[in-house]
């Protein structure tokens with residue numbers, strides 16, 4: 001008999017595994033296929049920075065903000081469920097964060113961002129010069145402006161991925177590593193299954209969540225959803241003792257302190273195709289930023305460095321929704337720098353589509369086949 005599931009998900013990164021988790025919780029039989037070991041690409045490489053929760057009584061005016069706010073609310077909820085179901089701590093911690101500016105232009109940009117936090121109901125406090133040390137003793141006192149966001153959080157990506165995969169398996173789902181999707185079986189406007197490296201699989205619904213490889217995969221059935229890879233590099237420091245208490249954000253750079261005294265420095269944003277080799281230039285640049293923000297980090301040991309490929313899209317928004325021309329093929333990708341943070345709400349929206357529920361956020365904004373959003377539409381700072 002042919003192998004079959006209600007839903008097959010192509011791609012076992014945080015987006016694919018979160019979708020499988022949401023579906024498995026709803027009693028759907030699901031298989032996640034990954035051409036490599038599941039959870040070892042961008043989702044493993046990411047820093048795990050999560051946004052602060054906003055006031056639940058304020059309805060965000062912008063669909064991307066709604067996606068982010070919903071995800072920020074789901075993270076603590078999912079983390080507790082995952083821990084209960086699997087015994088795995090995914091490292092979700094509300095460490096709090098400081099957002100800083102060093103130049104006049106950066107100060108202006110950061111003040112504008114603070115205006116958005118106020119509208120969204122995100123808690124923040126402007127720190128007076130001379131008072132930075134109260135919140136983050138390691139912060140360079142010479143910085144121009146610093147805001148404290150007590151609700152900023154983080155997750156340990158590899159732990160979170162392991163927790164999701166275990167929870168899916170506990171509920172009868174299948175996570176198949178080293179089983180890539182090579183194409184799709186179709187009849188008219190329906191996808192009847194996928195073609196894999198180890199034979200075909202039938203499915204009622206197919207989801208493409210293959211990160212930066214999604215665009216190439218979708219092209220095979222004539223669906224245009226470019227997902228250009230955006231390379232990001234990270235340096236991991238080990239101070240041997242806790243050197244930093246809070247997440248520090250500085251434009252597109254950030255420092256993320258782990259419980260064990262390690263500190264992640266991220267991240268570059270490069271157009272380098274599918275190359276994932278760390279480079280000397282990026283390494284030097286990241287260390288310079290870290291030393292300037294928190295001079296104490298200059299003495300820390302360098303433990304590791306790595307790179308990952310974020311899935312881009314044709315503009316600043318992800319793709320979430322049905323593939324044009326097909327009734328039961330759903331796409332969820334293109335989250336670029338925010339795939340970890342947006343994954344729970346993305347998964348719930350895909351579950352809405354597959355279970356025939358009205359999507360809880362208007363998906364027209366994220367639709368595949370849209371015209372590119374105008375420049376300046378990006379509601380994220382990083």
Ligand SMILES: Cc1cc2nc3c(=O)[nH]c(=O)nc-3n(C[C@H](O)[C@H](O)[C@H](O)COP(=O)(O)OP(=O)(O)OC[C@H]3O[C@@H](n4cnc5c(N)ncnc54)[C@H](O)[C@@H]3O)c2cc1C
Pocket residue numbers: 010011012013014015016033034035036037038039040041042043044045046047048049050179180181182209210211212213214217231232233234266267268307308309310311332333334335336337338339340341342
């Ligand atoms: C350095 C860096 C720092 C980051 N920091 C953050 C952060 O702090 N917060 C945040 O929210 N986001 C962050 N991101 C972005 C985030 O990591 C990504 O947006 C997110 O991981 C994308 O998840 P994904 O599941 O779509 O892709 P991936 O994790 O890349 O997963 C896609 C999977 O699909 C598989 N695949 C590919 N082709 C096929 C095929 N044909 N068949 C089957 N499987 C296939 C791949 O092997 C892979 O496992 C960061 C990214 C990088 C690189």
